[in-house]
Amino acid sequence: xxxxxxxxxxxxxxxxxxxxxxxxxxxxxLGRIAIVPYVANQVENIPLSAKNxxxxxxxxxxxxxGIAGSTNYNSRFIITPNVSVLSKDVVxxxxxxxxxxxxxxxxxxxxxxGTKFGSTAITVKGVGRNENKAYLSAFKNISSSNxxxxxxxxxxxxxILAYYNDGCDFIIKExxxxxxxxxxxxxxxxxxxxxxxxxxxxxxAQDMAADVYKQKINRDCDILLNMAxxxxxxxxxxxxxxxxxxxxxxxxPDSKCYSKVKGIANTIQKGVKKNxxxxxxxxxxxxxxxxxxxxNRLLIxxxxxxxxxxxxxxxxxxxxxxx
Numbered sequence: 001x002x003x004x005x006x007x008x009x010x011x012x013x014x015x016x017x018x019x020x021x022x023x024x025x026x027x028x029x030l031g032r033i034a035i036v037p038y039v040a041n042q043v044e045n046i047p048l049s050a051k052n053x054x055x056x057x058x059x060x061x062x063x064x065x066g067i068a069g070s071t072n073y074n075s076r077f078i079i080t081p082n083v084s085v086l087s088k089d090v091v092x093x094x095x096x097x098x099x100x101x102x103x104x105x106x107x108x109x110x111x112x113x114g115t116k117f118g119s120t121a122i123t124v125k126g127v128g129r130n131e132n133k134a135y136l137s138a139f140k141n142i143s144s145s146n147x148x149x150x151x152x153x154x155x156x157x158x159x160i161l162a163y164y165n166d167g168c169d170f171i172i173k174e175x176x177x178x179x180x181x182x183x184x185x186x187x188x189x190x191x192x193x194x195x196x197x198x199x200x201x202x203x204x205a206q207d208m209a210a211d212v213y214k215q216k217i218n219r220d221c222d223i224l225l226n227m228a229x230x231x232x233x234x235x236x237x238x239x240x241x242x243x244x245x246x247x248x249x250x251x252x253p254d255s256k257c258y259s260k261v262k263g264i265a266n267t268i269q270k271g272v273k274k275n276x277x278x279x280x281x282x283x284x285x286x287x288x289x290x291x292x293x294x295x296n297r298l299l300i301x302x303x304x305x306x307x308x309x310x311x312x313x314x315x316x317x318x319x320x321x322x323x
Contacts (some may be wrong), residue, residue, distance in 0.1 A: 033160050034196045035067050035108065035153075038317055043083055050135035054081060057139050057274075058106070064144035067154040075193070076315075077160055078111040079153075081323045091127065094220045095103055098134040099127045104142065106149060107195035109154040110163070111317030119322070120148040136156045168201035175208060184216035221255035224248070225264070231270050241272045 037058035039051050048053070058079050086101040095228050109116040124140025143149075164171070171190060178187035191212065194205040224247045231243035244264070251261050272280040 007204075020125055030041060033067055033077070033157055033197060034193070035062055035077045035079050035156065035160075036075045036111075037062065038078040038080045038111065040080055040319055041318070043081060045085075046083055046130040047135060050132055050139065050225075053136055054083075054104075054139050057142050060155065061142075061144045061149055066080060067153060067157070071109040077108070077112055078317055078319075079106055079108045079156075079157070080111075080317070080319055080322070081106055086123065095129060097127050097129055098140055100124070100134040101125050101130070102138050102210050104139075105323060107319070107322045108152055109319070109322065111315065111319060114318035114320060116319075116322045117156045118152050120152045122146060123150060134292075159196075161198055162269075164198035164201045166200070168204060171201065172208060174207075175212065181210050182219065184212055184219070186213050188216070203323075209221060217252040217255040218302070221251050221257040221261075224251050225257055227258060228264060232264070233272070236271050236275060238272055238276045238278050238280065241268045244268055245280070 024160060034241065037055045039055050043272070045053065058081065062079065064066045076273055082105045084103040086103055087099075089099045091097045091099050104124060105119055105121040107116055107119040109118075122142065124141045126134045126136065128134035128137045171194065175187040175191050177191070178184075188209055191205040193211040194202050215221055228244040228247040231247060234238050234240055234243075237316075245268075248261055248265060269280050272278055
């Protein structure tokens with residue numbers, strides 16, 4: 001997890017040359033306003049597969065409208081539906097079919113504070129061999145280009161952008177508080193979640209992220225250095241060197257104690273050679289690791305960011321009173 005976060009921050013900081021980028025269709029999910037599709041437990045009487053299908057449909061709607069709409073992306077802003085059955089009929093035939101007329105209402109808002117930004121409702125019809133198939137058929141008829149839905153998303157974009165523009169000082173202060181508590185991962189995640197389109201706040205968050213990142217790797221360096229020393233001293237053999245190397249390889253070369261890392265690595269290398277007559281090449285491995293990250297960081301940045309988001313705990317959203 002530590003390496004994932006470090007690489008994530010490196011990648012985000014590496015994009016600083018693109019600070020002026022405002023085209024939502026040309027930047028990846030880290031740089032876009034993010035809204036998460038969320039189907040609440042309150043949406044009852046819908047088959048599970050149909051609920052999953054509806055969640056995927058909402059993700060398609062968001063993506064089509066320039067929003068980072070991954071179902072795995074952890075964001076405070078959500079789009080959530082409520083489904084009402086207007087009519088349900090059994091159509092005679094061989095075999096008989098179920099016909100549904102549904103009103104699907106969509107709500108967008110801040111799922112953490114419980115603030116609803118807006119809503120809209122559309123009517124869709126579906127026919128299938130059973131109720132589940134009928135729901136799937138109806139949800140398939142929800143168009144990503146529906147003008148009502150598009151207007152809802154556009155208005156939500158403006159309100160989310162206002163959240164970052166007007167509340168930037170709070171975001172920065174919260175990150176400062178988390179950093180003082182040594183909650184570097186949480187602080188960095190908050191700072192790197194500020195979208196490119198909020199240019200002023202984004203620039204402030206990037207500057208602070210660089211400082212938080214430095215504090216994090218310096219603190220981690222001291223901890224990992226101590227763990228590496230303990231591992232090596234526990235046996236001073238090849239296996240002990242491998243354990244020490246595991247910790248040393250997690251220390252960033254830019255951290256303040258890295259000069260000590262090289263010294264310990266040299267001591268271990270000489271000790272392994274003396275005690276076991278074997279070679280242990282930590283420094284060479286570290287250089288190859290760093291070069292590989294540097295070479296591929298732009299290519300793998302999106303995958304790393306999504307992997308980091310996937311490791312966050314599921315958020316319990318507050319949508320009381322939205323419908």
